[in-house]
Amino acid sequence: MWPEDGAAGSAGDTEGETLGDEAYLAALxxxxxxxxxxxxxxxxxxxxxxxxxxxxxxxxxEVTSVARVGEKVGQxxxxxARRADPAEIHLRHSRAGVTLRRRGTxxxxxxxxxxxxxxxxxFSQGESALLxxxxxxxxGSRRCTRYGADVAFDLGKxxxxxxxxxxxxxxxxxxxxxxxxxxxxxxxxPVGVVGSGLDRIYPRENAVLWRMVxxxxxxxxxxxxxxxxxxxRFPARxxxxxxxxxxxxxxxxxxxxGAIGTATEAARRDRTVxxxxxxxxxxxxxxxxxxxxxxxxxxxxxxxLLVLLDISRTRLPLQEAxxxxxxxxxxxxxxxxxxxxxxxWMPATLEMLAERTGLDLGELxxxxxxxxxxxxxxxxxxxxxxxxxTPVPAARPG
Amino acid sequence: xxxxxxxxxxxxxxxxxxSVEVHVSDGLPGFTxxxxxxxxxxxxxxxxRAAVLSSGFGWPTKRVTVNLAPGGVRKEGSGLDxxxxxxxxxxxxxxxxxxxxxxAFVAELGLDGSLRRxxxxxxxxxxxxxxxxxxxSDAHAExxxxxxxxxxxxxxxxxxxxxxxxxxxxxxxxxxxxxxxTAAAEDLQEVRGQxxxxxxxxxxxxxxxxxxxxxxxxxxxxxLARRLPGLLPPLDDEAARVVxxxxxxxxxxxxxxxxxxxxxxxxxxxxxxxxxxxxxxxRALRPGEISAAHGGVLFLDELGEFxxxxxxxxxxxxxxxxxxxxxxxxxxxFPAEFVLVGSMNPCPCGNAGSPGRCRCTDAARMRYARxxxxxxxxxxxxxxxxxxxxxEELFRGEPGEPxxxxxxxxxxxxxxxxxxxxxxxxxLPSRDLEREAPxxxxxxxxxxxxxxxxQLSARGLQRVRCVGLTICDLEGRKPPLGGADLALALQxxxxxxxxxxxxxxxxxx
Numbered sequence: 059m060w061p062e063d064g065a066a067g068s069a070g071d072t073e074g075e076t077l078g079d080e081a082y083l084a085a086l087x088x089x090x091x092x093x094x095x096x097x098x099x100x101x102x103x104x105x106x107x108x109x110x111x112x113x114x115x116x117x118x119x120e121v122t123s124v125a126r127v128g129e130k131v132g133q134x135x136x137x138x139a140r141r142a143d144p145a146e147i148h149l150r151h152s153r154a155g156v157t158l159r160r161r162g163t164x165x166x167x168x169x170x171x172x173x174x175x176x177x178x179x180x181f182s183q184g185e186s187a188l189l190x191x192x193x194x195x196x197x198g199s200r201r202c203t204r205y206g207a208d209v210a211f212d213l214g215k216x217x218x219x220x221x222x223x224x225x226x227x228x229x230x231x232x233x234x235x236x237x238x239x240x241x242x243x244x245x246x247x248p249v250g251v252v253g254s255g256l257d258r259i260y261p262r263e264n265a266v267l268w269r270m271v272x273x274x275x276x277x278x279x280x281x282x283x284x285x286x287x288x289x290x291r292f293p294a295r296x297x298x299x300x301x302x303x304x305x306x307x308x309x310x311x312x313x314x315x316g317a318i319g320t321a322t323e324a325a326r327r328d329r330t331v332x333x334x335x336x337x338x339x340x341x342x343x344x345x346x347x348x349x350x351x352x353x354x355x356x357x358x359x360x361x362x363l364l365v366l367l368d369i370s371r372t373r374l375p376l377q378e379a380x381x382x383x384x385x386x387x388x389x390x391x392x393x394x395x396x397x398x399x400x401x402x403w404m405p406a407t408l409e410m411l412a413e414r415t416g417l418d419l420g421e422l423x424x425x426x427x428x429x430x431x432x433x434x435x436x437x438x439x440x441x442x443x444x445x446x447x448t449p450v451p452a453a454r455p456g
Numbered sequence: 457x458x459x460x461x462x463x464x465x466x467x468x469x470x471x472x473x474x475s476v477e478v479h480v481s482d483g484l485p486g487f488t489x490x491x492x493x494x495x496x497x498x499x500x501x502x503x504x505r506a507a508v509l510s511s512g513f514g515w516p517t518k519r520v521t522v523n524l525a526p527g528g529v530r531k532e533g534s535g536l537d538x539x540x541x542x543x544x545x546x547x548x549x550x551x552x553x554x555x556x557x558x559x560a561f562v563a564e565l566g567l568d569g570s571l572r573r574x575x576x577x578x579x580x581x582x583x584x585x586x587x588x589x590x591x592x593s594d595a596h597a598e599x600x601x602x603x604x605x606x607x608x609x610x611x612x613x614x615x616x617x618x619x620x621x622x623x624x625x626x627x628x629x630x631x632x633x634x635x636x637x638t639a640a641a642e643d644l645q646e647v648r649g650q651x652x653x654x655x656x657x658x659x660x661x662x663x664x665x666x667x668x669x670x671x672x673x674x675x676x677x678x679x680l681a682r683r684l685p686g687l688l689p690p691l692d693d694e695a696a697r698v699v700x701x702x703x704x705x706x707x708x709x710x711x712x713x714x715x716x717x718x719x720x721x722x723x724x725x726x727x728x729x730x731x732x733x734x735x736x737x738x739r740a741l742r743p744g745e746i747s748a749a750h751g752g753v754l755f756l757d758e759l760g761e762f763x764x765x766x767x768x769x770x771x772x773x774x775x776x777x778x779x780x781x782x783x784x785x786x787x788x789x790f791p792a793e794f795v796l797v798g799s800m801n802p803c804p805c806g807n808a809g810s811p812g813r814c815r816c817t818d819a820a821r822m823r824y825a826r827x828x829x830x831x832x833x834x835x836x837x838x839x840x841x842x843x844x845x846x847x848e849e850l851f852r853g854e855p856g857e858p859x860x861x862x863x864x865x866x867x868x869x870x871x872x873x874x875x876x877x878x879x880x881x882x883x884l885p886s887r888d889l890e891r892e893a894p895x896x897x898x899x900x901x902x903x904x905x906x907x908x909x910x911q912l913s914a915r916g917l918q919r920v921r922c923v924g925l926t927i928c929d930l931e932g933r934k935p936p937l938g939g940a941d942l943a944l945a946l947q948x949x950x951x952x953x954x955x956x957x958x959x960x961x962x963x964x965x
Contacts, residue, residue, distance in 0.1 A: 201814060230818065261818070341813050407841065408947050409652040419655055420927065420940030423947040424902075427939075431905055439952050440841040 080158040081148035082106035083179040088147060088282040089113075089135045094294055096125045097178055113139035147282065154283055156256055157182045169193075173301045173327065177280045180298075183256050184276035188223045188249055192367055195225040195303035195324065197296075197317040198232025198310045203342050203405055204436045204443040206310030207235040209334050213307060214239025214248065216360045220369050224248040225303050227295065228271065232309045232317070234264055237271055247275030251302065253295040255285035278302075293319055300324035305366050307357060308333040311345030318345045321354065332357050332366055337404050393417065397425050398434065398444060405441040459546035459553065462560035463539035464583040465497075465524075465531045466576040468741050468781070468788030469705040471583025475525045476536060478543035483519035489540075491524030494532045494739065503534070503565050504541045511569035511613040513550050520544065530786065532740040535574035537565040538590070541613060542620075555620045559608070560584035562599075563592040569613035573598075576705035578697075578712065581605055590616060597632045597713035598704060601697070632713040644683050645858040649849035653680050656840045656948060658862050661687035662869035663926030664880035666774065666796040666835055668759070670952040671842030672806040677799035680842065681723075681755045684797060686859040688719040688752065689867050695751045698791050702750060706743040719752035722794075726761035734769050734792075736781040741788045746773055749794040759798040760827045767832055770796070774835045777883075793879075798836065800828070802952055837882065837919045838948040869929035881926045886918045893925040898939040906946060920945045 083106045086097060100109045103124045112120055113136055122132040151158060159165040159180040167189050170176045194217050196210055214224045214236035224240035226233040228250040240248035250271040254260045256279050259268045271277055280298060281291060296316060300306055300323035308331075311317035321331045332355030336343020350356050357363055393415075400406070400414040412422050426442060429435040435442045459478045464471040487501050509515050522540055524531050538561040545551045562580045564572040573595035574580070581589045581599045588606040591599045596609040608626045610616035619626045644654060653669075653676070660667045661684060669677040691699060696715045703720075704712040710720075724733060724745040731737055735744035746754055756762060773779040777793035803821045807813040814821070833839075873880045876892055884892060895903060903920070906912040912920065923945035924937045931941075 200818070407652075407843065409650075409843065412651055418940070419652065419947075420931075420938075420944040423943035424940045425943075427902055427906075427943045427946060431902075431909075437950065440950055 077107070077145055077148070078160075079106045080160050080179065081144040082110045083160060084151060084158060084181075084282050085110060085139075085142055085144035085147045086113075087179060087280070088142070088285070089138050091127075091131055092135070093290065094175065094177055094280065096127060098175075100125050101178055110139065110144060116140070151181065151283060154257065155183060156283060157186070159186075167302060169302050170298075175297055176301075177298060179280070181256055181279045181282060182276060183272050185247065185274070186276060188247065188276045189302060191221055191223045191246060192369070193223045193225050193249070193303045193305075194363065194367060195299045195306040195320060196232070196236035196309060197226055197299065197306065197320045198236075198308055198346070199312055199315050199317060199342050200229050200231035200233070201312070201342060202231040202235070202310045203340065204438055204445070205336070205403065205405075206232055206334075206342060208436075208445060210235035210309045211239035211242070212360050213309065213334075213357070213363055215243045217363055217367070218243035218246045218248065220364055220367075221246050222367055222369065225251060225299050227292075227299060227316075227320075228252050228264055228268055228277075229316075230261055230263055232311075234267055236309070237267055241267075241270055241274065247271070249276045249278060249302070251278045251295055251299045253279070253281070253291035254287035255279060255281050255283045257283045258286060260287040292316060296320040297323045300329060301327055303329060305330040305332065307363065307366075308346045308349055308354075310334070310336055310340075310342045311349075312341060313344045313348060315345045318349065321349055330355060330366055332362075337402075340404065391425075393421070394425050394429060397422065397429065401442070401444045403444055405438075405443045407440050407442070411442070457547040457549065459543045459556075461539045461543040461546065461556060462584050462586050463536050463562055464560070464580040465529070465535060466533055466579060466705055466740070467529070467786070468735075468790055469576065469579055469701050469743055469747070470788075471576065471579040471581070472529055473583050473585055474529075474531060474536065474539075476539040476543045477523040477525060478540070478547045479521045479523070480516050480544070480547040481519050481521075485517045485519065487520045487522075489522040489524065491522075491527045492530045493524060494530060496533055496739075497524075497531045497536060500534060500537050500540055500565075503537055503567060504544065506567040507537070507565040507569040507613055508541055508544060510567060511617075513545060513613075513617075514548070516544070516548055520547075533574060533576075534564040535562050535576075535580055538563040538571060538613075538616075541565055542616075545617065551617060551620055555622075558586050558588050559620070560586045560589045562589060563595070565613065571610055571612060571616070575707050576701070578602060578704045579701045581607065593629050596629050598700075600631075601700065601715055642679075642682050642686060643859045644686065644862060645855050647676070647679065647683065647856050649845035650676060650680060650842065650856075653840060653842055654856060654862075655944075656838050657684050657687060658866065658930060659923060659926050659948070660684060660795055660797070660838065661862075662866040662880065662930050663837075663873070663923060664795050664882040665837035665923055665926065666882075667798070668833070668836040668839045669797065669799040669842050670802050670839065671799075672844060673801060675842040675844045677842050678755075678757055681753070681757075681797045681799060682721065683859065684753050684755075684795065685719050685721040687862050687866055688795075689863065689870060690717045691719055691751050699751050702743050702747050702791065706748060708748045720749055721753045721755065722746075722749040723755040723757060726756070726758045728762070728766065730763075730766045730769050733766055734773065734779050734781065735790045736783065738783070741781050741783065741786070743790045744779070746770065746779060746792040746794060747790040750791040752794060753797055754794045755797045755799070757799050759800040760824055762827075764827060764829060768829055771831055771835065796835070798828075799842075802841075833951075834915070837923050839951055840948065841952045865930050865932075868932065869926060872929045881922050881929070884922060884925075889918060889921055889925075892935065893921045893928075894936040895921070895942065896936040896938050899924075899937050899942040902939055902942055902946070912946070912949070916949065920949055923948060 116136045118132050161176055161178050196213055210232045217224050218240035223246050226236045237248045256277050259265050296319050300320050306321050306324035306329055308317045308321050325331050333346040333349040334357045396415055400411050412419055430437055436445050457480050461476045463476055464473050542561050564574050571592035573592045577595040577598050578601055581602045590608045593609045593611050599607040618624045671677050696717045699716045700712050703710050722745050733744050734746055773792035779790050779792040781788055803814050803816045803824050805816045878884055924941040927941045927944055928937050
C-alpha cells in the first residue's frame, strides 16, 4: 500500500527550505545522458542532495570517477547543474500531475523492491493501485502482422476482463494492440511503461491511446518530463516492464526484437515467460517461436493466459474459442471456403491465392472483397490475412 | 534588288512559314539580318556568306539586308540558311525569280556550300506555302513523309543552282530501306510467373491506364515495363505523324526517315530535370521526354528518386494529354499522351512489401512514401505489387502467353473504345461512364460499400469503373460490369503496404 498523497505531500513542501530527495533525483535524472547505471553509481557514493551539490560546485574529477563518465559528459552535467534548479524541476512535475516515486519510500512499487536493477526514481501519472493486481506484460514487435495485432488485442482484453493489469510499452504494433484490448475490456485499465518523458508522446500515432492510458490507467517512466525518446532508453524501459509483471507474454517478435529483451529480463527475474507461436515462415514470429524452443511457455489459446496467471487452474470448455475452420461463419460458398483454406493462416496476396486456388483473378478478387466485407479477411496494403474472430455478420455484396 | 524566298522555322514541334526577304542596295558593304533572329539564326550571316563565296558566286560588295517575315515571331535555328543564300543569289541575279518561284528552301549550309538536314524537317516542310520544297539530300526521305509537297534535294549550293537553272535535272536519293516493321520488342513470353503483373500490363495497354509498380529490387518491375510497348497496337497514321514530328524536332536519337509506327518507350533517368521531362528550354522550346513518349509508354524507374517538383509537373499533361510550355518568348503546346508506368521500391530497404520483413524505421518509410505526392499517386489507376518470383516459377514455370496473343485482345478492346469515341477507355469522360459502364447489381453493391467504408473516393470510383470497363472489354463481354470486373479493378487500386499511410496496430487504437 502506498498512500496516494505521499508524493504529492512532498511536492507541497518544495516551497520550504528542505527539498525532498525526489527533487534532487528528478534533477539528476534530467541531466543529458544520465542513465540508470550512472545514476546508481553516484547514489552508492552520495545522497541525492549531496550528488547535486558536488555537481553544482563543479567538482569534475569526483564526478567523472564516481559516475565513470568522460570529462566531456562531466563538464556538461556540471554546466547543466549550475543552470538548473531542483525545486523548479520538482514543481514542474507536481504541476503536471506527475507523481515522483522514490526507491525506499512507500510510494515505490513493491515488485521493484529487491530488483537487481531498480530505478532510483519513477515518474508516474494515473491510477497507481493498478500495480497491486496481478500483472502481465504483453509485448511484441512494432512491425507485427494482422494476426499478431489481433491476438495481442484478444489477450489484452481477456486479461483485463479477469482483473489482470496489462503492462506494455505503448509502442506501435503489438504494444498498441494489447493496450487497446485492455481498454476495450473496460475492467482493469492497462499500464504503459514508456521510454520518454511523460509529456513527450512517442510515437505520435499512439497519441490517442497514450492519453487514454494516462486517464484511465497508469503511465510510468524512468525519465523526467521533457525527456526525448532516445534509443537507449527503450531497452532500459523493458527491464522495468519485466520487473513489474508477474508474467511476460511475447506475441510476435523478430529474432532480435526488443520484446526478446523484455522476455530475457523477465526470465532473469524469475517471472513466467510465454510466447504465442506463429508460422515458422513468418519473420515477425521468429523471435517468439525461438523463445518457445528455448523453454518458454506456449500460449495456444487465450485461456492459456489465465492458466499461466493462476487465475483459472482448469481450462474453460472451448465454448468461447474462436472458430478456426470458418465453421461458425456464414460461409457456405464452396469457393469462398477453398479460398479461406488456401490462406493457411498466413498473409497472402491476390497473386499467391490465385496460384493456390487456380481461380481466375477477377473471380478471386470478387470473393476477397466479399470476405473482407464480412470481416473474415483483413487487408493491409496488398496482403490479406484471415481473421480469427468469429466475424460480425455484415451485409455481403452478392 | 530585292528577292523573296519561302522557308520555315520551328516553334516547338510545328513549323511556322517564314518569308526571307533580301534587299541589296548601294551603301557601305554590310550584311544584317532583322526580324527577331536568335543567336543561331544570326550566325547564318557568316555561314551563308562563306557558302556563297566558296561555291564560286560573288558576294555583293553592297549593303545586304535580310528580313525574316513575320517580324514578330522569334526565329531560331539554322534552317533558314539556304533560303537566305538563294535569296541573295536571286537578288544578285545569279538566279531568276521565275526559277525559284515555286520553291521553298529548308536546309542548313556548310561553309563549303554543302546542304545539311535541320531538326524538325518534317514539320518545316509541312508549314511552307509553295508546293515544292528543297531540302538536303539526307533529309529527303523524312521530308517526303509530308503529304501534298514535291520534295527536291541537292548536295551542295552549286548543284542546287544548276538544277534550278534547269541545266541538270534534280537527282533523287534512293528511298530508305523500309525498316523491318516491328523491331523485335521484348516478349511477354519470357516472363515467368507474375500472373497479376501480366494482367495489369494487358489492362494498361488496352485501356491506357497508368500503372505504378512497387516491389523489392530484382522483382522484375523494369522487365515487365519493357514489355508493355510490345502489347500496344502500332500507331495509326495520325499518331505516327505526330510522333515522327516530335522525334524530328527533338533529336531524340531515333531516325525519322520513315514514319515511326512503333509505340515509343521512354525511360528517362531519375536525375532528369523538369525541362528535359516536360519540354521547354530557355533558347528554343524543345519537346521533352513526355512528348517523346506520346502514343507510347513513359517509364519512370525509381519514382521515389525523382525530384518531387519534376514529378508534380506531370500532373497537367497526365490530365490533358498535352503540355503547354510558356516562356517570355512565347508559348507552345506539345503532344503528351502516354501511358505512365512508374516503379519504386516499397521502402528504403526494399522489403516492406512482405509483412514483417522490412527493417526500416516507420519514419524512414513514411519519408520515402511521401516522395510521391497524393495527387500524383491518384493518377495511377493501377498499383501493382511485384513480388520476386519463387525459384520454382523461375525454373519450372511454364512460358507465359506470347505478346502477340495478348496484343490481339488489346486490339479488340481498343476497337471497343474507338466505338465509344475515344482512343482508349481511360480517356472516357466521367459523364459518359454512366452510360458506357453500367454496373450489375452485385457490382453496384460492392462499389457502394467501398465508397461507404472510405477506401474509395468518388473520383476513385470513376477510375475503378474505367479499369473495370477495360477488364470487361478484354474478356470480350459487353457491359454491364460484373462483380468480378469491378473487384479486380478495386484490387488493382489498393495501395501497396508501404504507401498506405497507416501503421501496424493503429487500426485497434
